[in-house]
Amino acid sequence: MNWFDQGIVLSARKYGENSLIVALMTATHGKHSGLVRRGTSKRVRGIYEPGNFVSANWNARLEDHLGIYTCELVASKAALILNDPLLLSGLSSACAVTECAFPEREPHSVFFNNFRKLVASLDSPNWVEHYVFWEIRLLTELGFGLDLSACAATGNSDQLVYVSPKSGKAVSKAVGKPYHHKLLPLPDFLTSDHETADSPSTADLAAGLEMAEYFLKRNIFIHIKGGEPPARTRFVDRLKQLATISSA
């Protein structure tokens, strides 16, 4: 078995004295792990940092073997954002969520493109907004999609301010008011036209992440030992801190 593919490094854990077990999100082979011999050496260690784009060659005698990776660095995102705490926590969170959410060796080409765009957009001004949309697309990709286009009760698309925690559908202000304590708040930027809308506030972004977190926890993290990845918790905490500072 031998294939070449593009991938994004999700994690690299030490194996033995100088090898690594690297998990990649690949374009056509899904989340795929492999052994990198001498991966801890000074010359190649920098390639296997989470968030790096690599061109990977996977080799194994049988398909269900762990296999050996040989990777070449295409672009190093991690190196550019190491000194920015929020960006770094966002990148770590995206990699950790992807690693725990997807099963091994199941192709998710559409998601890979979304993930690639998210990582590439990490130094753009509205990257947190991209991140929230990315988590919602991740839920869709895994079969837990949210319907935020119209009210679940009336079918109208005006004044959508809540999300039903049961169905994952949007609820309008008038319909949801009596049950507002049971519903999740839906920030405006998730319903308005993505291209034309103003940049959302940090508080709105934090609310968007909180809403996504509810569905991620209920559908995905609940099946994972340890629950929500600590990297995501740190990212959300950091964003909430910023929201508190900017609102004060």
Next chain:
Amino acid sequence: MSVSDIDSLIQYLSKLPGLGPRSARRAALYLISNREKLMEPLGAAMASAAENVKNCSRCSNLDTNDPCHICIDPRRDVSVICVVESVADLWALERTASFKGTYHILGGILSPLDGVGPEDLNIRDLIGRAAKENVKEIILATSATVDGKTTAHYITDRLKDCGVKVSELAHGIPVGGELDYLDDGTLSAALKERRST
């Protein structure tokens, strides 16, 4: 020395970093053939180290004394603490002989994959030192990896209320490094952190 003694010696030696069963066998044979010159002094040194070496209660360095020789050295500047991941990193910095402050060893870095969280690291003691001792600057010398920098940012956040200057090691082109052979990440970081001459 019975055969089982040799086997057990080989078995223990093969657990050392860099040694496999074959090289452990060679090392065992070498030790046995240099019994008086090497094997007995090595055994005594190992027994003595196992009994006397302990972690310094202030910085977690390994030493036979507590506090360690660095913490009690009067020539050291106690107002500067360099935070490192492990004793190996402390030794690397000591080799340069260019740092005259004191150290604080974290005992690892935040690594969700290995189940290492903030409570597993020596961060609380560092905050205690920053608050109690007359510390002016804390240098974060964690590795330039995603996990290393995440740890550094976490510590920076925790030290915010201590009123201490927090700095990090620079990263860029190594001494003797040729641009053509450097990886893209190092080059980008070096360009980003360029300084005027």
